Amino acid sequence: MKTVILAGGKGTRLWPLSREDYPKQFLKIINGESLIQRSVNMFSKLSEIYIITSKQLYPFFSYEVKGISLENVLQEPAARGTAPAIAYALSILEDDDYLFVPSDHMLDESFLELVKKVKPEEGEILLFGHKPEGPATGYGYIKKGQRINEVKLKASGFFEKPDLKEAEMFYKSGEYLWNMGMFYMKKKTAEIAFKRHLPEVYDVVFEKKAKGYEDLPEVSFDKGIVEKYDNVSVAEFTGLWKDMGSWESFYEVMKKDKDGNAVYGDVYALDSHGSLGISEGRLTVLYGVNDLAVISTRDVTFVIPRSLSEKTKEIVKALDGRKEAKRSPIMYRSWGYYIILEEGPRYKVKKLYIAPGKSLSYQMHFHRAEHWVVVRGTAKVTYDGKEVIVAENESFFVPMGKKHKIENPGKIPLEIIEVQTGEYLEEDDIVRF
Amino acid sequence: MKTVILAGGKGTRLWPLSREDYPKQFLKIINGESLIQRSVNMFSKLSEIYIITSKQLYPFFSYEVKGISLENVLQEPAARGTAPAIAYALSILEDDDYLFVPSDHMLDESFLELVKKVKPEEGEILLFGHKPEGPATGYGYIKKGQRINEVKLKASGFFEKPDLKEAEMFYKSGEYLWNMGMFYMKKKTAEIAFKRHLPEVYDVVFEKKAKGYEDLPEVSFDKGIVEKYDNVSVAEFTGLWKDMGSWESFYEVMKKDKDGNAVYGDVYALDSHGSLGISEGRLTVLYGVNDLAVISTRDVTFVIPRSLSEKTKEIVKALDGRKEAKRSPIMYRSWGYYIILEEGPRYKVKKLYIAPGKSLSYQMHFHRAEHWVVVRGTAKVTYDGKEVIVAENESFFVPMGKKHKIENPGKIPLEIIEVQTGEYLEEDDIVRF
Structure with missing residues (x-):
């Protein structure tokens, strides 16, 4: 088997520290280590690993990521979502079993033990699910079907991010798992699934019949393949897992001071409680504030209650037209x-x-x-x-x-x-x- | 008569926009006009004006202040408080009546009408007082004595910034006025008062008997002269007056948007209420926050509830040793x-x-x-x-x-x-x- 880390995403949810051209996987705010570096370190223990990323982000890998050969960093022709990215990676790679994992999740190493216990059958797409810890609205949900063996169940339904009422129902019923956004399958299986459910992607990527990767529809592997496919199963993971999709999730995993403040960079939190302070190249002082997120970069100051930090993506959208919304004042090159x-x-x-x-x-x-x-x-x-x-x-x-x-x-x-x-x-x- | 604007103060109460070497009188955040410029414009309508300032701040005047000849900007040998500053200015100026006014107050032009109605007698030091609008603890208080005429009363006692209990008592009694920090007197009167109550200042400044202006004690004209002097009166002013001593006071006088936010510079206040946002050379975004003050400069981000902004001076003291506490990244020169x-x-x-x-x-x-x-x-x-x-x-x-x-x-x-x-x-x- 081999592992492919999906690392082509944009970074608007963790703005202003991440930008469209400076994604969150490279932020080193958790113990000085970036999320992508954590993933590389961990999955290297399991198998040979590949990374699939964009041309734009490729230079970050030679500069910022240790322990992987640049030959194993694949450059997508354009960012068209996870379905084309997975197809593109597989079209280059040899026949084998491939585990696709996101680059912006926190995951503990017990996950490797679970992967070792499962193996995708021919024709099977295997997902990984986590038991919900509450009625979260930020995740996709997988409905549990018939049990196949000790670690694997049939997946009997898929639900994108639900509203709170639905999420509460899912949570209470005990019949759903959080979709961890990971896919494990044989190359052959994926090829057939693409041919059947996303023929335009198949033609461009595998058959090279048509040019125009740039013109492919933007589509996720979940929506484009998994939800339409008949043989999907799920392995249940019980260890630590967190989608690092908002400042709140960073706050949760960061080390806190005695007042519950989490800081990174040149930050003083005085008479403050439960606040997140992140500063890049500047002195930041928080005084007498509670449960706030304050992110300072060279060109932006952003202040938002921690509990609202899921809104960041929308706020960045509202700033459209401002160069600070997309471009970072720091740019990595090879x-x-x-x-x-x-x-x-x-x-x-x-x-x-x-x-x-x-x-x-x-x-x-x-x-x-x-x-x-x-x-x-x-x-x-x-x-x-x-x-x-x-x-x-x-x-x-x-x-x-x-x-x-x-x-x-x-x-x-x-x-x-x-x-x-x-x-x-x-x-x-x-x-x- | 002539007016002298006292402009030698340091700017730690409005940190980080002002610094020890970049004082608040020069901030242009109210309608694009600085406090010192407002004072110059207004008092020029009353009389010839002088400014007394420090060597360090002198270049700001040639560059930032219009409508005053640089010959009328006097440079103190060192910053030793208002008493030595007043003595120093008078030692240079010819015999006349002098009105000394602070440079960091908001004052409406009706004040000029009041000044025109009064005239200091020989031997009299005339103060200006404002009817308290509440039990403020940030002002000095003057106890009202016998009425002299329609606009003037004897001053029968002086009280430095009181605690809340005392301030409530002062407020309720109706017998006290806020000390506006202005002094109106004949040069001769001041000279005699210095000789009697601050002889070391008198000797150094008027008699030039001793060198050592730098070694004079740091002392205010209130403490050093007024509180000890026997012939002090006070004129009551009922127009707009505000000591711009905290971010809160700037918030109060600034224009608000429909949600009560006051902003200066490149600031977006979204879904926020009652907040102050000030930014110098950087995009600042406030989302979902209420009654907060956020001050961004090139080198500092400072976040504090508006209601606590009086604490700024203490916070700056706590940052002692950091260059950002004292020095500004922008420095004016001649x-x-x-x-x-x-x-x-x-x-x-x-x-x-x-x-x-x-x-x-x-x-x-x-x-x-x-x-x-x-x-x-x-x-x-x-x-x-x-x-x-x-x-x-x-x-x-x-x-x-x-x-x-x-x-x-x-x-x-x-x-x-x-x-x-x-x-x-x-x-x-x-x-x-």
């Missing part, structure tokens, strides 16, 4: 990362962090000139075909239209302050060679 | 201002804004080199005795130990991104020529 320090009408100031041995691509901009000041390490700059060494406290200027490349040939990180000037300063003004 | 964009172990990035026609001093640093990139306007740089023009999108490098000066010879503002590198990057590494 070579390191940059932080936008300041933006003005005809200039932008960035800090570039280039890891030892890494290099940016050979490139050119039509609309901007770049001034670099090396503040740490040593840069090798290729400019108009020639190589130059730029040491700490030295600067280099690249006019508009000139080819250039920065490398870090050294053993310590290279840090550069870049001042861009020009009329158009967006990321898409770049020609790579 | 030539414009700078903003600290980023600080690292051996570098600092600043944005400099230099007003048209202004110039920094000819200077040199022992421990830092400076890289400048002009992002707007044109700079005239004097370097090692020679003059160079640095245009937009050009850069200039000043190594450690080299003399240099920046001027803006142009008609539009000059904006420069400065990258400092070196082991010691504090403001005091500067030799001026």
